[in-house]
Amino acid sequence: MKIAKVIVDVPVMQTNRPFDYEIPRAMTPLIQKGLRVVVSFGKGNRLLQGYVVDIVDKQAVSTPLKPIVDIIDLEPVLTPELLELSDWLAKSTYAFRITCLQTILPGVMRGSYDKVVHVLQPDYPQLPTFLKQAAPVVLDDQVGKSELAALLKLRQAGVIRFEYQVHNKAKIKTQRAIMLSQSAESLLQQAQALPERLKKQKELLHYLARQTADADFVWVKTVQSLFSASVLKTALKHQLITIKALEVKRRVLPDKRVAEAPRQLLPDQKRAVAAIDQATNNKLAKVFLVEGVTGSGKTEVYLQTMQRALDLNKSALMLVPEIALTPQMVQRVFQRFGNQVAVLHSGLSEGEKYDEWRRIREGKAKVVVGARSAVFAPLENIGIIIMDEEHEYSYKQEDTPRYHARNVAIHRAAYHHCPLVLGSATPSLESRARAQKGVYQLLRLPTRVNQAPLPKVQIIDMRENIEQHQTLDFSRALSDAISVRLAKKEQSVLMLNRRGFSSFVMCRDCGYVVKCPNCDISLTLHMDTHTLKCHYCGHEEPIPKKCPNCHSNKIRYYGTGTEKVEKELQEMYPKARIIRMDVDTTRKKGAYGRLLKAFGDGQADILLGTQMIAKGLDFPNVTLVGVINADTALGLPDFRASERTFQLLTQVAGRAGRGAKKGEVIIQTYNPDHYAIQLAKSQDYEKFFRTEMNIRHQGNYPPYYFTVRLACSDPEENKAAKAAFSILKLLQPGLSQKAIILGPSPRAIARIKNRYYYQIIVKYKQEPKLAQTLDHILNLTQKSNYRQLQISIDQEPLQFM
Numbered sequence: 001m002k003i004a005k006v007i008v009d010v011p012v013m014q015t016n017r018p019f020d021y022e023i024p025r026a027m028t029p030l031i032q033k034g035l036r037v038v039v040s041f042g043k044g045n046r047l048l049q050g051y052v053v054d055i056v057d058k059q060a061v062s063t064p065l066k067p068i069v070d071i072i073d074l075e076p077v078l079t080p081e082l083l084e085l086s087d088w089l090a091k092s093t094y095a096f097r098i099t100c101l102q103t104i105l106p107g108v109m110r111g112s113y114d115k116v117v118h119v120l121q122p123d124y125p126q127l128p129t130f131l132k133q134a135a136p137v138v139l140d141d142q143v144g145k146s147e148l149a150a151l152l153k154l155r156q157a158g159v160i161r162f163e164y165q166v167h168n169k170a171k172i173k174t175q176r177a178i179m180l181s182q183s184a185e186s187l188l189q190q191a192q193a194l195p196e197r198l199k200k201q202k203e204l205l206h207y208l209a210r211q212t213a214d215a216d217f218v219w220v221k222t223v224q225s226l227f228s229a230s231v232l233k234t235a236l237k238h239q240l241i242t243i244k245a246l247e248v249k250r251r252v253l254p255d256k257r258v259a260e261a262p263r264q265l266l267p268d269q270k271r272a273v274a275a276i277d278q279a280t281n282n283k284l285a286k287v288f289l290v291e292g293v294t295g296s297g298k299t300e301v302y303l304q305t306m307q308r309a310l311d312l313n314k315s316a317l318m319l320v321p322e323i324a325l326t327p328q329m330v331q332r333v334f335q336r337f338g339n340q341v342a343v344l345h346s347g348l349s350e351g352e353k354y355d356e357w358r359r360i361r362e363g364k365a366k367v368v369v370g371a372r373s374a375v376f377a378p379l380e381n382i383g384i385i386i387m388d389e390e391h392e393y394s395y396k397q398e399d400t401p402r403y404h405a406r407n408v409a410i411h412r413a414a415y416h417h418c419p420l421v422l423g424s425a426t427p428s429l430e431s432r433a434r435a436q437k438g439v440y441q442l443l444r445l446p447t448r449v450n451q452a453p454l455p456k457v458q459i460i461d462m463r464e465n466i467e468q469h470q471t472l473d474f475s476r477a478l479s480d481a482i483s484v485r486l487a488k489k490e491q492s493v494l495m496l497n498r499r500g501f502s503s504f505v506m507c508r509d510c511g512y513v514v515k516c517p518n519c520d521i522s523l524t525l526h527m528d529t530h531t532l533k534c535h536y537c538g539h540e541e542p543i544p545k546k547c548p549n550c551h552s553n554k555i556r557y558y559g560t561g562t563e564k565v566e567k568e569l570q571e572m573y574p575k576a577r578i579i580r581m582d583v584d585t586t587r588k589k590g591a592y593g594r595l596l597k598a599f600g601d602g603q604a605d606i607l608l609g610t611q612m613i614a615k616g617l618d619f620p621n622v623t624l625v626g627v628i629n630a631d632t633a634l635g636l637p638d639f640r641a642s643e644r645t646f647q648l649l650t651q652v653a654g655r656a657g658r659g660a661k662k663g664e665v666i667i668q669t670y671n672p673d674h675y676a677i678q679l680a681k682s683q684d685y686e687k688f689f690r691t692e693m694n695i696r697h698q699g700n701y702p703p704y705y706f707t708v709r710l711a712c713s714d715p716e717e718n719k720a721a722k723a724a725f726s727i728l729k730l731l732q733p734g735l736s737q738k739a740i741i742l743g744p745s746p747r748a749i750a751r752i753k754n755r756y757y758y759q760i761i762v763k764y765k766q767e768p769k770l771a772q773t774l775d776h777i778l779n780l781t782q783k784s785n786y787r788q789l790q791i792s793i794d795q796e797p798l799q800f801m
């Protein structure tokens with residue numbers, strides 16, 4: 001008997017293994033590894049979506065197995081490689097296998113279930129009216145708690161029955177097309193025979209005969225724009241044509257393309273390309289770190305090494321931090337490789353993602369560009385993987401599975417025996433340290449392609465500024481520099497560092513700060529809606545006119561928000577045209593691209609934005625970059641604060657002077673002597689690396705140590721704390737003397753969405769028993785009597801807040 005091993009869609013520890021299902025004889029020829037199926041599960045025989053991860057032969061089974069109910073896919077959605085990857089991912093991130101499978105596939109393929117109510121006793125007196133019709137009723141998500149409770153009672157009384165129906169959200173998009181039922185000649189003959197008064201009918205037949213000369217069909221839409229519906233109907237009635245729904249794939253790339261030829265490489269680029277190509281040719285899973293200043297031609301290195309993989313009839317995968325933020329990069333890949341490019345990122349609609357994914361799965365797209373989750377693109381025969389801006393935090397997923405795309409890329413490169421190229425102007429310390437040790441091969445591009453000098457960077461001490469200047473946000477130097485640009489009709493980019501910082505409302509008499517009632521953080525002021533919002537849970541309330549604590553009316557906002565700065569700027573320069581770019585102005589689909597294009601087209605003088613403007617912009621008319629507050633991130637309780645500040649400042653400085661005109665950068669700070677800021681001024685990555693490595697060494701931090709964070713949360717603080725201490729007890733026996741344990745301690749933001757968080761951080765070098773211990777902890781806490789307790793394990797966390 002053939003048995004399918006199926007991972008079912010129930011993300012809890014007890015179901016975190018494959019279950020055996022019988023393959024009914026009729027399905028035997030269809031079933032394959034990597035297919036999605038519908039199975040019934042548990043005592044209630046709930047219908048669930050599942051993934052066939054293996055097919056085995058079994059002689060006899062003691063208890064009869066349940067059969068597979070249905071097959072969802074005709075072709076496997078998961079390749080053998082992706083099946084293996086899901087297993088590895090689950091183990092290395094301490095996540096459930098089902099969660100990993102769902103992460104690997106596009107969202108629309110995730111199972112979702114309709115609850116269907118069947119009425120067993122239609123004449124039951126207290127039957128709610130909406131159930132009185134005989135047909136089964138699909139419950140929508142809107143059913144309230146009390147209604148549901150009533151339904152549960154009815155179920156207990158045997159009046160109704162629930163059924164779960166899996167439905168597949170993935171829908172292909174179709175469009176109606178006209179096809180000829182006869183040959184074009186016969187169509188023309190019939191047209192000839194038609195009487196003169198059916199002039200339109202004649203015209204239609206001629207038109208269709210002409211159009212189908214070099215195509216199999218004509219879109220109904222097109223015909224409808226030319227002929228009336230009745231003319232079309234007549235043709236249908238006489239069976240001259242048929243109408244069929246044909247699939248159209250949603251396209252996310254522009255139709256127009258200006259092809260771009262490869263460039264003659266400069267010596268440093270040549271060396272890098274040669275080293276990478278050698279690995280591609282010889283099927284070596286080597287990792288390269290391309291360290292190149294902004295404008296040094298890294299992208300050209302990526303494109304040419306990708307071309308090499310394509311020449312060998314292989315595919316190429318390119319990861320970028322967040323596509324919405326790097327439209328120019330996608331454009332360049334498209335210009336080079338045309339229609340074989342597929343794009344995957346969070347800005348696409350579910351349908352668009354699904355279509356792009358299938359173009360890749362079907363082998364029609366050989367080049368994939370995408371953000372973090374594109375690392376799971378179902379490419380086969382990968383010849384090269386590129387990861388641009390490898391230091392970016394967006395490569396780490398903050399939810400389960402808590403994977404870093406770099407690690408997944410390393411794993412896939414090993415599977416495909418292909419090189420992985422990490423590129424950055426400011427590599428992560430981890431990667432740079434690995435290159436130092438020879439684990440990665442370092443390739444440096446130390447100069448800009450056009451020999452343009454890096455822009456001059458000036459540091460302004462804001463502590464001196466407070467007394468001299470009436471506005472808190474702009475120093476004299478920065479406002480003068482903006483005036484000069486406005487006079488010369490050059491453009492300025494101003495960045496406001498918003499991380500860990502926001503404008504909040506505080507009472508100047510008693511110091512009361514308005515906080516979120518659900519979370520332990522201050523609410524952020526939003527000028528556009530005139531409300532205070534919580535950035536964690538979405539809570540929103542009006543701005544108070546009086547202090548809720550002391551009733552003083554001196555309650556004002558503090559801090560610097562983009563809206564406030566925009567207002568200030570507008571007051572300082574009434575004639576300046578300003579584009580503001582932050583989460584609020586870029587929320588709508590495509591807004592980011594539109595704003596950038598407007599700025600690129602010269603429709604504004606000043607681009608004011610948060611960190612999102614630091615990336616990838618390349619506008620020749622920008623000659624001034626101002627950083628309004630460089631050091632807000634330095635104060636965060638996070639050992640990576642300096643690294644992050646250095647990276648951000650270096651990156652944003654690279655936006656200035658990319659064209660023929662010279663660029664200038666002004667950085668305002670309250671910590672002018674901090675090494676991260678000083679070294680960003682000289683843009684000396686190598687020196688920053690050495691300095692920071694020393695500090696990490698002294699503090700026993702990565703890359704000298706690995707870290708893992710265990711966090712638990714509960715609606716009751718004492719339970720969260722108690723659980724954290726019992727976890728500590730479980731952890732200690734699994735660790736050697738050399739491991740360093742920090743905590744348990746409340747997180748910096750101890751309460752989020754009404755849950756209290758406690759965490760333990762382990763720093764270690766080699767702990768062979770650690771993984772097993774963590775699995776054990778996960779298992780135990782699943783069974784715990786703390787029903788509300790949630791526990792998460794984060795290997796190499798990037799956020800410690």
Ligand code: ADP
Nearest residue numbers: 263264265266293294295296297298299300449
């Ligand atoms: P990076 O990715 O390192 O910031 P880019 O690859 O974007 O740098 O290169 C900066 C600019 O130099 C781009 O406009 C690019 O087209 C151009 N460029 C890159 N390599 C060459 C080359 N070998 N010859 C001429 N121009 C080049």
Ligand code: ZN
Nearest residue numbers: 516519534537
């Ligand atoms: Zn909140």
Ligand code: ZN
Nearest residue numbers: 507510547550
């Ligand atoms: Zn007060």
